Amino acid sequence: MSAANKPKIIALAAAQAGGFGIGYKGHLPWKCPADMAYFKKTTQGGIVLMGRVTADGFPKPLPKRENLVWTGSDTYRTGFHAVKTFDQALDFARERQAAQLFVIGGAKVYEVLAPEVDELHLTLITPRGMLYSVDTYFPNYAYANHFQRQRSELLTDPDDQENDKAELIVFARPT
Ligand SMILES: NC(=O)c1ccc[n+]([C@@H]2O[C@H](COP(=O)([O-])OP(=O)(O)OC[C@H]3O[C@@H](n4cnc5c(N)ncnc54)[C@H](OP(=O)(O)O)[C@@H]3O)[C@@H](O)[C@H]2O)c1
Numbered sequence: 001m002s003a004a005n006k007p008k009i010i011a012l013a014a015a016q017a018g019g020f021g022i023g024y025k026g027h028l029p030w031k032c033p034a035d036m037a038y039f040k041k042t043t044q045g046g047i048v049l050m051g052r053v054t055a056d057g058f059p060k061p062l063p064k065r066e067n068l069v070w071t072g073s074d075t076y077r078t079g080f081h082a083v084k085t086f087d088q089a090l091d092f093a094r095e096r097q098a099a100q101l102f103v104i105g106g107a108k109v110y111e112v113l114a115p116e117v118d119e120l121h122l123t124l125i126t127p128r129g130m131l132y133s134v135d136t137y138f139p140n141y142a143y144a145n146h147f148q149r150q151r152s153e154l155l156t157d158p159d160d161q162e163n164d165k166a167e168l169i170v171f172a173r174p175t
Pocket of ligand 1: 013014022024025027028053070071072104106108110112136
């Protein structure tokens with residue numbers, strides 16, 4: 001594949017501040033409207049690639065996006081495109097001349113694709129109350145030595161006493 005028409009690979013993840021938990025029993029541990037709004041704004045109109053376990057947790061495909069599911073199976077549910085390799089996902093994006101391909105988890109996919117990711121948009125969730133129970137973790141070790149912090153932004157209102165605090169940190173590979 002030529003580098004010229006390769007889409008930019010952008011990973012989006014939300015992790016609990018501290019332990020990097022991202023999931024519990026196949027779902028997000030929290031409801032964070034501010035992070036969901038950022039996720040929607042960033043990915044709508046684009047192509048998202050997710051692992052089969054993450055897709056299993058969605059009642060339907062994410063609207064207004066092409067939903068790619070990485071699975072060893074030949075097919076998946078209606079509305080999703082099954083891919084068996086990352087190259088197939090890249091080909092799908094190239095055929096549509098997409099400038100970006102969004103990698104949206106879960107842990108296994110973040111880990112395997114760490115060498116491919118150009119930019120990581122990581123939202124750190126700080127709970128207002130007790131920590132959330134988690135059983136799946138963001139593979140920080142796969143990214144830690146290869147990415148530089150570019151910018152950060154508080155997604156939640158600092159005066160909001162009701163919702164968890166959500167801080168977005170954007171990392172990129174040094175050029
Ligand atoms: N907080 C967040 O930002 C966030 C984002 C996404 C997901 N999550 C959470 O993460 C959890 C799911 O993560 P997970 O790690 O268990 O599963 P996952 O990464 O969503 O899916 C793993 C599956 O992807 C498929 N796959 C096929 N080829 C692969 C390859 N070479 N490398 C990796 N995967 C391949 C396999 O499906 P087959 O078994 O069908 O072959 C594999 O079982 C859920 O709790 C979900 O809610 C959190």
